[in-house]
Amino acid sequence: MSDATLKSFPEGFLWGAASAANQCEGAWDVDGKSASIADCLTIGGIDHPRLITLDIDTDQYTYPSHRAVDFFHRYKEDIALMAEMGFKAFRMSINCTRILPTEHGEPNEAGLAYYEDVFRELRAHGIEPIVTLCHNDMPLEFTREFDCWADRRAIDYFVRFCEVCFERYRGLVSYWLMFNELNLLTQVSATWLHACYCNEGTTSFDDQVDDPRKRFQSLHHLFVASGLAVMRGRKIDPSYRFGTMASISLNYPHTCNPDDVFKAQQATQFDSFFVPDVQVFGAYPFFAKRYFERNGIELAIEDGDLEAIRDGHVDFLSFSYYGTGCVSTTETGERMYGNSFESVRNPYLETTEWGWGIDAVGLRTTLNALYDRYHVPLLIVENGIGVSEELVPDGKGSYTVNDDYRIDFLRKHIEQMHLAVDDGIDLIGYTAWTAMDLVSLGTGEFKKRYGFIFIDCDDQGEGSLDRYRKKSFWWYKRVIETNGEDLEGPIDA
Numbered sequence: 001m002s003d004a005t006l007k008s009f010p011e012g013f014l015w016g017a018a019s020a021a022n023q024c025e026g027a028w029d030v031d032g033k034s035a036s037i038a039d040c041l042t043i044g045g046i047d048h049p050r051l052i053t054l055d056i057d058t059d060q061y062t063y064p065s066h067r068a069v070d071f072f073h074r075y076k077e078d079i080a081l082m083a084e085m086g087f088k089a090f091r092m093s094i095n096c097t098r099i100l101p102t103e104h105g106e107p108n109e110a111g112l113a114y115y116e117d118v119f120r121e122l123r124a125h126g127i128e129p130i131v132t133l134c135h136n137d138m139p140l141e142f143t144r145e146f147d148c149w150a151d152r153r154a155i156d157y158f159v160r161f162c163e164v165c166f167e168r169y170r171g172l173v174s175y176w177l178m179f180n181e182l183n184l185l186t187q188v189s190a191t192w193l194h195a196c197y198c199n200e201g202t203t204s205f206d207d208q209v210d211d212p213r214k215r216f217q218s219l220h221h222l223f224v225a226s227g228l229a230v231m232r233g234r235k236i237d238p239s240y241r242f243g244t245m246a247s248i249s250l251n252y253p254h255t256c257n258p259d260d261v262f263k264a265q266q267a268t269q270f271d272s273f274f275v276p277d278v279q280v281f282g283a284y285p286f287f288a289k290r291y292f293e294r295n296g297i298e299l300a301i302e303d304g305d306l307e308a309i310r311d312g313h314v315d316f317l318s319f320s321y322y323g324t325g326c327v328s329t330t331e332t333g334e335r336m337y338g339n340s341f342e343s344v345r346n347p348y349l350e351t352t353e354w355g356w357g358i359d360a361v362g363l364r365t366t367l368n369a370l371y372d373r374y375h376v377p378l379l380i381v382e383n384g385i386g387v388s389e390e391l392v393p394d395g396k397g398s399y400t401v402n403d404d405y406r407i408d409f410l411r412k413h414i415e416q417m418h419l420a421v422d423d424g425i426d427l428i429g430y431t432a433w434t435a436m437d438l439v440s441l442g443t444g445e446f447k448k449r450y451g452f453i454f455i456d457c458d459d460q461g462e463g464s465l466d467r468y469r470k471k472s473f474w475w476y477k478r479v480i481e482t483n484g485e486d487l488e489g490p491i492d493a
């Protein structure tokens with residue numbers, strides 16, 4: 001039981017889980033959908049990167065997004081399971097290649113109708129959709145033809161796509177997240193997923209050839225697109241709420257050596273705060289401008305761009321939290337990994353099977369740091385642990401996974417969230433990563449499982465795709481039922 005003297009989670013707290021279209025839907029080429037940048041990513045693994053194959057070659061490679069876990073056809077079954085857990089919210093993304101498959105073509109009615117059905121199904125179960133407009137799936141055609149976000153044509157496309165969604169889903173959606181983890185584009189490794197182009201020589205995720213000017217120009221275009229879309233959205237429905245979405249990973253100094261402390265501050269500022277600063281405050285922060293000057297990066301800024309960034313600032317900050325980093329000016333020893341970053345190993349943290357540091361207390365620190373800086377409502381839209389798991393008989397004629405480690409991981413993080421709420425932070429929801437198992441973004445594996453619901457599918461994409469409730473399913477149901485007060489159980493069906 002949690003501490004009764006603590007301030008409770010607010011009424012209407014958005015408990016649920018999250019997903020991304022290209023990692024769960026499959027059906028990559030049906031009903032008029034075009035190929036997205038996720039559809040040419042092969043399966044990888046902890047020791048071999050995902051390849052980016054601009055020509056999709058299904059004879060030679062396995063592309064996990066093509067079938068994924070078939071949420072496209074099974075969404076009713078999955079939503080029923082979420083409802084059984086008592087979800088108040090489900091974070092999902094719209095794959096723009098279903099809705100506007102090409103740059104100039106008309107909106108695709110089949111794609112529009114599909115998401116309308118999903119939203120209606122969620123609402124019928126009392127589940128609030130929290131919708132990411134772009135979770136790494138711009139049309140592949142744009143990459144081939146004009147380097148996608150490096151070109152302003154991507155802005156026009158994205159704003160039009162948003163308008164189509166804002167018009168069509170009025171009354172069905174209230175919370176919109178603009179781009180998934182846009183802040184990662186301050187790093188080279190995010191070029192493909194976020195700027196959606198490959199410089200010559202890039203073949204895989206883990207080894208991308210960089211052109212910093214082009215990368216930051218793309219980021220500028222993404223900011224402008226976000227600002228313009230938010231402004232249009234507010235006109236279409238003033239009750240819409242818009243959020244930025246960042247992958248937040250605070251950097252700790254490895255020691256109290258002032259050099260380490262300063263380095264840690266700089267790293268956090270650049271990697272975690274740069275993008276939310278622009279999207280929440282509506283202007284480039286001083287340190288970004290200075291970075292551009294120092295590195296000879298001159299952005300092409302057109303008339304109206306800075307106004308779009310200013311007037312299209314967002315209402316709330318959503319973020320993923322998987323852990324923290326650790327920075328040193330001297331230490332060269334063991335390394336630790338996290339969501340898209342690598343750092344010095346923090347000796348106080350345990351790590352997951354994929355080497356990611358586990359830091360529950362860091363979530364409270366993060367919430368305080370973010371609220372202190374931004375003073376806007378916060379929404380945690382990803383947090384979880386990836387584990388390779390096997391089904392075992394549940395003793396009742398079906399199967400389950402005894403994922404006590406997941407319960408332990410989530411419990412410790414929710415405890416820290418509760419403490420942060422008691423600290424006075426305006427936290428409006430928590431969507432764990434993920435409801436049902438899906439394709440890992442970083443490695444493309446199925447075996448890196450995060451869900452409350454197990455899906456029978458292996459790394460080659462083989463399996464019945466049947467769904468099974470893990471032990472954490474029952475545990476999370478109880479957490480939601482008690483609005484986060486009971487983190488212990490019962491955990492039996």
Ligand code: BG6
Pocket residue numbers: 020023180181247320339382386433439440441442443448
């Ligand atoms: C986040 C992404 O970066 O981390 C998700 O928004 C992703 O799409 C999640 O799945 C976990 O990362 P991974 O590589 O384990 O799938």
